[in-house]
Amino acid sequence: MMGEVEMLATLLSLKVAAVAVLGSLPFALLVATRLARGGRGTLILDALVHLPLVLPPVVVGYLLLITLGTQAPLGGWLKEMLGLRLVFHWTGAALAAAVVTFPFQVRALRLALEAIDPGLHRAAQSLGLSPWARFRRVTFPLALPGLLAGAITAFAAALGEFGAIMTFAANIPGETQTLPLAIYSALQTPGGETAAGRLVALAIALALAGLLLGEGAARHLRTRTGQTFGSLR
Amino acid sequence: MLRFSLALTKGDFALQAEAPEPCQRLALMGPSGVGKSTLLSALAGFEGQAQGTVHLGDQTLAAGKTGLAPESRRLGMVFQRPLLFPHLTAEENLRFARPPTPPPVTFEEVVARLDLGPVLPRRAHQLSGGEAQRVALGRAVLAAPSWLLLDEPFSNLDPARREAALCLIDEVVERQGLTLVLATHRLEEAVSLCDHLVSLREQNGVSTGTAQPLAQALGGSGAPTLVSGSLREAGGTLEFCYGGQALRVKAAPFLREKDRAGPAAALIDPQDVHALPAGAPAPLGCPRFEGQRQGADQLRYGEDVFTLPVPLGPGDESVAFTLLGATVLPPRRRDALAVAER
Structure with missing residues (x-):
């Protein structure tokens, strides 16, 4: 049976991962559109976007802490002006997970956007569509499989994020203690192996379900449009 | 416009x-x-x-x-x-x-x-x-x-x-x-x-x-030549008679059943005009015409001037040539091209 700790950790993980993915999606779309267009600055932007992928997550957490911690100027300002405190709070965990999984979303979206035949934009233009209408009626639906694939991969990765959340939001049961942090805590407790085992099984099941769901949905969308692209592969 | x-x-x-x-x-x-x-x-x-x-x-x-x-x-x-x-x-x-x-x-x-x-x-x-x-x-x-x-x-x-x-x-x-x-x-x-x-x-x-204008563009250097002739059916195939010989009809758009015989106009594309070496016969099934050299890449045959796809080498004034096919004009386009006057 699932105990209270496991239940809390699972629900919190789902909440943190969902907010992380949905919150960063619009930014990922903007950055991927800019990258897919190419031109000046693309290389630098691309490197910056991929930085969280190669940095140790602890470093990402530390960087967040020194910019958004309550003692940092920006963090202090946020707390004073908006009453927003990110450290020791689940929103901080979501932000840390969002930063670490951002590259997954951008990558999948960029591939999907670059795979769209530029001729289709011309065709839409020749049919009188404004730039916004072209995005809404052509670009977005065609990038949807990539968007979905990226979002699901990011979601699964956010579920498993440990280092950045631990460093930035700390390990507070019921507040910032997501599944991996709960596993870590269980392993630190004498006799906690059984609880850790249950949590590990939960983590595996969640990640697997997410990945299968995402790939299935992306595959369905791709078959509908006859596309053979749009996933991370 | x-x-x-x-x-x-x-x-x-x-x-x-x-x-x-x-x-x-x-x-x-x-x-x-x-x-x-x-x-x-x-x-x-x-x-x-x-x-x-x-x-x-x-x-x-x-x-x-x-x-x-x-x-x-x-x-x-x-x-x-x-x-x-x-x-x-x-x-x-x-x-x-x-x-x-x-x-x-x-x-x-x-x-x-x-x-x-x-x-x-x-x-x-x-x-x-x-x-x-x-x-x-x-x-x-x-x-x-x-x-x-x-x-x-x-x-x-x-x-x-x-x-x-x-x-x-x-x-x-x-x-x-x-x-x-x-x-x-x-x-x-x-x-x-x-x-x-x-x-x-x-x-x-x-x-x-x-x-x-199309009529003006025709017959110029590199452009198709407009010719007059007549259509007839021979063994189920449409032929365009020009200069007393039958040309293969390459295309005949908008041509109704009743227009498949009688006077007609057709266009000869430069790529269908081939000069023949002196004394050589025309390819099988193609007519042979005797024309006059006009400039380096044109031939005159009666009133009509054909452009050749490749310039002629040195040689006699008289040049034998063949026409590989004709594009028959739709009847209603003949007026637009002022064929009636020719």
């Missing part, structure tokens, strides 16, 4: 084309790679490097380096590829444009005329090349355009459907007084639909062309 004067340089490719007099039905012809598609694309506003003026009726679409965006030019465009939206069905593609004014033909009429009924529920990747091309053509017409810019729109169609598509375009243009620009390498399409011609040629590394 379209008037334009455009210049464009793209890498090592340069193009210069103009239509100083307003023309309503303009064909763009020329060898592959000479810039027909680029000129169409520049007229539509897709070539940022293009400079010059484009006037459609009393509207200025482009002047100097600036011009209206393509989406504001009220285009009806068919590109070299069908470019159907892959996430939509054929029907959704046809209904894609939401024009402010009703289109010149109804959706139902386009579907019937282009025989698209069975393919409507299919997605773009489930269509054959010809089907996709017909959908693209229908989509352009249903956008209620002010002008039609068509890039080889009939190239993938079988003869019956090509004729149906030609008729539809012809009617839409006639009914709405639309302007038509047609890039094609098929002479019969140009003469069936157009009355002006830009024959693009490469001169000193620049693709150049000026619009001329």
Whole structure:
């Protein structure tokens, strides 16, 4: 049976991962559109976007802490002006997970956007569509499989994020203690192996379900449009 | 009515084309790679490097380096590829444009005329090349355009459907007084639909062309020759009799049953004119004519002057040649080309 700790950790993980993915999606779309267009600055932007992928997550957490911690100027300002405190709070965990999984979303979206035949934009233009209408009626639906694939991969990765959340939001049961942090805590407790085992099984099941769901949905969308692209592969 | 004067340089490719007099039905012809598609694309506003003026009726679409965006030019465009939206069905593609004014033909009429009924529920990747091309053509017409810019729109169609598509375009243009620009390498399409011609040629590394009335453009250097003769059926095959000999009919668009015999006019494409070495017989089944040399790349036969695809080497004044085929003009185009006077 699932105990209270496991239940809390699972629900919190789902909440943190969902907010992380949905919150960063619009930014990922903007950055991927800019990258897919190419031109000046693309290389630098691309490197910056991929930085969280190669940095140790602890470093990402530390960087967040020194910019958004309550003692940092920006963090202090946020707390004073908006009453927003990110450290020791689940929103901080979501932000840390969002930063670490951002590259997954951008990558999948960029591939999907670059795979769209530029001729289709011309065709839409020749049919009188404004730039916004072209995005809404052509670009977005065609990038949807990539968007979905990226979002699901990011979601699964956010579920498993440990280092950045631990460093930035700390390990507070019921507040910032997501599944991996709960596993870590269980392993630190004498006799906690059984609880850790249950949590590990939960983590595996969640990640697997997410990945299968995402790939299935992306595959369905791709078959509908006859596309053979749009996933991370 | 379209008037334009455009210049464009793209890498090592340069193009210069103009239509100083307003023309309503303009064909763009020329060898592959000479810039027909680029000129169409520049007229539509897709070539940022293009400079010059484009006037459609009393509207200025482009002047100097600036011009209206393509989406504001009220285009009806068919590109070299069908470019159907892959996430939509054929029907959704046809209904894609939401024009402010009703289109010149109804959706139902386009579907019937282009025989698209069975393919409507299919997605773009489930269509054959010809089907996709017909959908693209229908989509352009249903956008209620002010002008039609068509890039080889009939190239993938079988003869019956090509004729149906030609008729539809012809009617839409006639009914709405639309302007038509047609890039094609098929002479019969140009003469069936157009009355002006830009024959693009490469001169000193620049693709150049000026619009001329079709009748005037014919017979000039590099242009087809208009000849008079008669049609007859021989063993189920249509033949065009010229100079007392039978020519193979390459194409005879819009030709009704009753027009398949009697006086007719036809065009001879330069690529179908072949000079024969002295004393050599004509290829099997081809007629042999004796003509007079005129300049380096032209032959005179009676009143008619034919352009050769390759210049003649040195030799006698008298040159034997053969004609590999003729494109019979549709009866209603004969007046437009002033054939009656000849």
